Amino acid sequence: xxxxxxxxxxxxxxxxxxxxxxxxxxxxxxxxxxxxxxxxxxxxxxxxxxxxxxxxxxxxxxxxxxxxxxxxxxxxxxxxxxxxxxxxxxxxxxxxxxxxxxxxxxxxxxxxxxxxxxxxxxxxxxxxxxxxxxxxxxxxxxxxxxxxxxxxxxxxxxxxxxxxxxxxxxxxxxxxxxxxxxxxxxxxxxxxxxxxxxxxxxxxxxxxxx
Amino acid sequence: xxxxxxxxxxxxxxxxxxxxxxxxxxxxxxxxxxxxxxxxxxxxxxxxxxxxxxxxxxxxxxxxxxxxxxxxxxxxxxxxxxxxxxxxxxxxxxxxxxxxxxxxxxxxxxxxxxxxxxxxxxxxxxxxxxxxxxxxxxxxxxxxxxxxxxxxxxxxxxxxxxxxxxxxxxxxxxxxxxxxxxxxxxxxxxxxxxxxxxxxxxxxxxxxxx
DNA sequence: TAAAAATAACCTGATTGGGGGGAGAAGCAT
DNA sequence: ATGCTTCTCCCCCCAATCAGGTTATTTTTA
Numbered sequence: 001x002x003x004x005x006x007x008x009x010x011x012x013x014x015x016x017x018x019x020x021x022x023x024x025x026x027x028x029x030x031x032x033x034x035x036x037x038x039x040x041x042x043x044x045x046x047x048x049x050x051x052x053x054x055x056x057x058x059x060x061x062x063x064x065x066x067x068x069x070x071x072x073x074x075x076x077x078x079x080x081x082x083x084x085x086x087x088x089x090x091x092x093x094x095x096x097x098x099x100x101x102x103x104x105x106x107x108x109x110x111x112x113x114x115x116x117x118x119x120x121x122x123x124x125x126x127x128x129x130x131x132x133x134x135x136x137x138x139x140x141x142x143x144x145x146x147x148x149x150x151x152x153x154x155x156x157x158x159x160x161x162x163x164x165x166x167x168x169x170x171x172x173x174x175x176x177x178x179x180x181x182x183x184x185x186x187x188x189x190x191x192x193x194x195x196x197x198x199x200x201x202x203x204x205x206x207x208x209x210x
Numbered sequence: 211x212x213x214x215x216x217x218x219x220x221x222x223x224x225x226x227x228x229x230x231x232x233x234x235x236x237x238x239x240x241x242x243x244x245x246x247x248x249x250x251x252x253x254x255x256x257x258x259x260x261x262x263x264x265x266x267x268x269x270x271x272x273x274x275x276x277x278x279x280x281x282x283x284x285x286x287x288x289x290x291x292x293x294x295x296x297x298x299x300x301x302x303x304x305x306x307x308x309x310x311x312x313x314x315x316x317x318x319x320x321x322x323x324x325x326x327x328x329x330x331x332x333x334x335x336x337x338x339x340x341x342x343x344x345x346x347x348x349x350x351x352x353x354x355x356x357x358x359x360x361x362x363x364x365x366x367x368x369x370x371x372x373x374x375x376x377x378x379x380x381x382x383x384x385x386x387x388x389x390x391x392x393x394x395x396x397x398x399x400x401x402x403x404x405x406x407x408x409x410x411x412x413x414x415x416x417x418x419x420x
Numbered sequence: 421t422a423a424a425a426a427t428a429a430c431c432t433g434a435t436t437g438g439g440g441g442g443a444g445a446a447g448c449a450t
Numbered sequence: 451a452t453g454c455t456t457c458t459c460c461c462c463c464c465a466a467t468c469a470g471g472t473t474a475t476t477t478t479t480a
Contacts, residue, residue, distance in 0.1 A: 361424085361426080363425075363427095364425090364426095376437095387427070388428095389427085393426085393428075393429095394426080397425095
């Protein structure tokens with residue numbers, strides 16, 4: 001029945017009802033094949049490599065080790081597999097940790113079944129499927145605060161400082177005097193109400209000034 | 211014919227054929243209304259504010275000022291409007307600059323018409339529409355290089371250094387001796403073949419070690 | 421149980437960082 | 451036309467940090 005070219009899927013999800021739902025959904029879709037289904041990473045770990053999945057659907061809240069912390073370990077077991085996060089959580093910290101740990105997509109659990117199938121298809125074709133709200137949060141993470149108190153030059157200099165460069169080097173690269181750089185830094189510190197590089201960088205990053 | 215609740219669209223695109231294609235597509239879709247259509251930012255600037263668009267479709271390659279550089283100016287003219295980039299370019303630098311400058315979505319020009327309409331819908335509903343390949347690049351930007359030569363502790367310390375903290379402060383926050391931090395830094399420098407903070411940070415970021 | 425990683429010590433010299441003040445020139449906006 | 455902002459540069463001071471060398475012990479992990 002199932003062809004050799006079927007996309008091989010593993011599911012790691014602790015809620016049995018949801019897990020079986022996915023198994024049913026994917027198992028009944030032509031071209032897709034469930035090769036493994038586990039309620040925890042610990043259970044999956046033993047068989048994952050031999051399952052040889054193309055795509056892994058991973059829940060973030062799991063008994064034992066969390067899905068996010070399991071990500072690097074899964075990557076080691078099946079380096080070629082794409083991992084899609086399937087979760088109810090939309091907290092930015094979780095999203096960015098998941099993506100940073102190697103997830104190739106992030107879907108929320110209200111995603112309709114046909115979207116899950118198309119997300120699997122999409123990731124196999126080089127895409128990065130995300131739920132709409134997740135995508136917005138990801139895009140927002142790139143955006144600056146338009147209400148920054150820093151001038152253009154001050155922002156530029158603080159960015160340079162954040163790369164670890166010394167004031168002298170910044171002066172050389174911007175073709176201005178060291179004293180000018182120092183003046184800008186003093187102004188930056190006053191505006192941000194800080195007294196050190198580290199605090200300036202932190203405040204600026206927290207507020208998306210840089 | 212067109213209701214008051216229609217989504218108001220502006221189009222800034224220099225290629226007349228493509229521009230008129232969008233005007234036709236959107237103008238003939240119920241619920242959507244083209245309120246402005248311009249071949250350059252300079253032309254759009256005068257009328258954009260009074261057009262009061264909900265969504266702006268913006269090309270990146272424009273005569274005069276580029277779409278990406280126009281983004282902040284457009285934001286000032288119509289702070290409430292969502293801006294969707296529509297372009298043939300898939301270079302990461304352009305994508306990240308566009309998103310950093312305030313774009314709410316990024317579509318490539320091979321996007322089929324119905325997807326453009328749904329992207330407009332999506333951005334109005336709080337989403338962040340992206341073409342599949344763009345989304346993958348965005349997600350990839352969060353990911354680390356798994357083949358880092360740095361140990362966990364070294365990575366952690368280099369990350370701290372990249373926040374501008376002094377070695378002493380890092381030592382205190384990690385509950386280790388200053389000398390230990392110095393040892394780690396020496397090892398980091400040797401592994402990365404650099405001789406300064408700035409170079410270490412640059413090398414590590416370029417290679418996605420941090 | 422070896423190897424890798426994390427920890428800590430002692431040495432030296434050059435560079436950087438933070439804070440105080442003041443001041444001129446260019447550009448923008450009302 | 452005249453403020454206001456921004457960018458530029460100058461002087462002072464002193465503490466703190468950074469880069470580099472070498473060696474060695476204790477955990478941790480494979």
